[in-house]
Structures are given as structure tokens and as C-alpha cells.
Amino acid sequence: GEEVAQTPKHLVRGEGQKAKLYCAPIKGHSYVFWYQQVLKNEFKFLISFQNENVFDETGMPKERFSAKCLPNSPCSLEIQATKLEDSAVYFCASSQSADRGGNQPQHFGDGTRLSIL
Amino acid sequence: GQQLNQSPQSMFIQEGEDVSMNCTSSSIFNTWLWYKQDPGEGPVLLIALYKAGELTSNGRLTAQFGITRKDSFLNISASIPSDVGIYFCAGMEGGSEKLVFGKGTKLTVNP
Numbered sequence: 001g002e003e004v005a006q007t008p009k010h011l012v013r014g015e016g017q018k019a020k021l022y023c024a025p026i027k028g029h030s031y032v033f034w035y036q037q038v039l040k041n042e043f044k045f046l047i048s049f050q051n052e053n054v055f056d057e058t059g060m061p062k063e064r065f066s067a068k069c070l071p072n073s074p075c076s077l078e079i080q081a082t083k084l085e086d087s088a089v090y091f092c093a094s095s096q097s098a099d100r101g102g103n104q105p106q107h108f109g110d111g112t113r114l115s116i117l
Numbered sequence: 118g119q120q121l122n123q124s125p126q127s128m129f130i131q132e133g134e135d136v137s138m139n140c141t142s143s144s145i146f147n148t149w150l151w152y153k154q155d156p157g158e159g160p161v162l163l164i165a166l167y168k169a170g171e172l173t174s175n176g177r178l179t180a181q182f183g184i185t186r187k188d189s190f191l192n193i194s195a196s197i198p199s200d201v202g203i204y205f206c207a208g209m210e211g212g213s214e215k216l217v218f219g220k221g222t223k224l225t226v227n228p
Contacts, residue, residue: 108159
């Protein structure tokens with residue numbers, strides 16, 4: 001599609017439950033990025049993919065967070081054993097390949113608001 | 118890690134006024150981006166800057182990539198009520214292409 005599509009828009013989970021978020025990048029974009037936006041609007045980079053391969057995972061809390069981008073499927077971000085501090089808006093962004101010339105700007109979805117109760 | 122200092126944190130202006138906001142970094146970025154975020158939505162790209170010294174316009178918006186590659190500013194001329202929102206600068210790291218964001222400038226425009 002022409003937009004980054006994220007589902008669900010809202011997700012409520014009890015502490016300790018699993019949460020799974022989905023992202024369909026813009027058609028033709030080969031990079032996918034996940035960011036977490038917490039209170040006070042701060043964005044934190046989590047992980048990026050180049051096609052189905054992990055490109056940079058330096059921002060991922062390894063213990064409970066995992067992500068995948070499989071062929072012909074939406075990308076996903078999964079949080080096991082959620083904690084109250086995981087409450088945030090999770091944004092997915094995609095960009096074209098750098099082969100098209102230099103760094104390509106990232107285009108964002110509207111996010112998934114995750115609330116841990 | 119890298120951090121961006123964005124200022125001002127908030128602005129209250131009258132419709133028709135011009136606005137300026139800026140970002141500085143302790144380290145160099147290869148690309149600077151400016152986004153606007155409305156409540157309940159994702160950041161929307163306004164302007165992308167790729168070369169040191171580059172000055173780019175998009176309608177009433179003008180942004181510049183600083184010569185040192187450590188700063189950028191965004192100007193909005195003749196503000197209108199729909200300019201209300203939070204504006205973010207973001208620097209793109211070479212190699213990883215991940216974005217480092219400023220903390221945002223919340224703009225309020227009084228009609």
C-alpha cells in the first residue's frame with residue numbers, strides 16, 4: 001500500500017501477558033524500523049530490518065522483546081511477559097533502499113497504543 | 118548514545134506570525150529530517166535535508182542543514198491554525214539509518 005499500516009490501533013494487556021503488534025510497510029520499501037514513544041514524546045529506536053533480515057537491533061530489550069519480518073507477511077513486534085513500563089505508543093516506519101541514492105527518509109504509521117494494566 | 122537538543126520546548130503564537138525552531142547535536146549526522154505529529158497519529162515527514170549547508174523549502178516551511186552537520190533549523194512563515202502540533206527534528210545515523218529524535222517543539226497557534 002501507499003501507507004505504513006499498523007494494527008491494532010489500541011491494545012490493552014494485563015501485566016505478564018503477551019502483546020503482539022503488526023506492521024505492513026509501504027509497498028516497495030525494503031527497510032522497516034520500530035520505535036517506542038513514551039511519555040514526554042521521547043522516541044526510542046528498537047530494531048530495524050532490511051527485508052527479512054535484522055539490520056540493527058541495538059535498541060531492543062533482548063529479554064522480552066522480539067521482532068520478525070517474514071516474506072509475504074506483516075512485520076511483527078512481540079513482547080512477552082509485559083510490564084507496566086512497556087506502556088507506550090509503538091511506531092513502525094519504512095523506507096526505500098539506500099541503493100536509490102543516499103539515506104532515504106522514513107515514513108511512519110499511526111502507531112499502536114499499548115496499555116499494560 | 119547520540120542526543121539531539123531541540124528548542125524551544127513549546128511556543129504560543131498568533132496566527133500570521135513566523136516561527137523558528139532548531140536542533141543541535143554533539144555529533145555529526147548525514148541526514149536531518151523534520152516531522153510533524155498530530156495527536157493520535159504518527160509523525161509526518163515535512164522536509165528532508167541531505168547536504169551540509171542545504172536550504173530547502175516546502176510551501177511555508179523552510180529548513181536548513183547546518184554547515185557543521187551538527188544542527189538544523191525549521192522556519193514556518195505566516196502560521197495558520199492547522200500548523201498546531203508537535204514538531205520533531207531527527208538525525209539519521211550513517212550506516213544503521215536509525216533516527217535519533219529531538220524531544221519536540223509543541224506549537225500552539227491562536228487565531
